[in-house]
Amino acid sequence: MSEIVSRETLQKLDQFEQLVRRWNPKINLVAPASLNDIKARHIEDSLQLSQLCCPINGRWVDLGSGGGFPGLVLAIAHVEATTDFTLVESDSRKVAFLRTVIRELSLTNVNVENKRIEELDPLNAAYLSARALAPLPRLMPYLQRHLAPEGTAWLMKGRHWKEEMSDAEKEWKFKVKAHPSASQDGAAILEISEVFHV
Numbered sequence: 541m542s543e544i545v546s547r548e549t550l551q552k553l554d555q556f557e558q559l560v561r562r563w564n565p566k567i568n569l570v571a572p573a574s575l576n577d578i579k580a581r582h583i584e585d586s587l588q589l590s591q592l593c594c595p596i597n598g599r600w601v602d603l604g605s606g607g608g609f610p611g612l613v614l615a616i617a618h619v620e621a622t623t624d625f626t627l628v629e630s631d632s633r634k635v636a637f638l639r640t641v642i643r644e645l646s647l648t649n650v651n652v653e654n655k656r657i658e659e660l661d662p663l664n665a666a667y668l669s670a671r672a673l674a675p676l677p678r679l680m681p682y683l684q685r686h687l688a689p690e691g692t693a694w695l696m697k698g699r700h701w702k703e704e705m706s707d708a709e710k711e712w713k714f715k716v717k718a719h720p721s722a723s724q725d726g727a728a729i730l731e732i733s734e735v736f737h738v
């Protein structure tokens with residue numbers, strides 16, 4: 541990880557990791573079994589998007605952020621002026637955690653929407669991300685509603701991504717490129733654009 545981010549970013553990611561550890565017993569931000577390996581399982585996993593999408597230019601919206609993966613990790617790694625991040629999370633306890641991190645790390649490029657995705661006005665995002673939120677067919681309406689016409693979604697999927705894609709293709713037309721995930725055998729990051737309901 542140290543090869544891809546600056547020393548200041550590494551320090552902030554360490555602070556973030558400490559906060560996850562502190563809050564996790566209360567609100568289960570990550571599975572307790574993965575707590576010993578937060579860096580590889582959650583932080584570096586999230587940073588894969590940074591490598592795929594760089595440079596980021598425009599509004600990034602992370603749906604169902606939970607403990608901040610991948611949206612808050614990306615906001616910590618991308619403080620450039622051309623980018624701003626919105627984290628959408630319906631669980632108020634997780635929102636309290638996300639806002640605490642934002643305050644303690646003095647992040648100015650990220651805000652949190654404490655709402656259900658379905659309740660939001662269209663967000664016109666240049667980038668949308670979602671990790672462990674829902675199967676692809678359930679994500680497609682969110683993409684159609686919240687992606688800007690030229691926008692791209694980056695969906696972090698487990699090993700059943702091919703079946704999810706076949707299911708989604710029954711009702712949706714979209715452009716897709718599958719990038720193998722470095723974190724888990726068989727997992728993929730789906731880059732999706734030009735979404736239309738059939």
Ligand SMILES: C[S@@+](CC[C@H](N)C(=O)[O-])C[C@H]1O[C@@H](n2cnc3c(N)ncnc32)[C@H](O)[C@@H]1O
Pocket residue numbers: 569570603604605606607608609610628629630631634655656657658670671672673
């Ligand atoms: C399994 S967690 C994944 C969290 C995070 N993305 C990660 O990878 O660790 C899914 C999160 O999405 C939130 N969520 C689920 N459905 C939602 C909805 N319709 N609108 C907003 N947030 C939602 C849940 O509260 C939960 O925090």
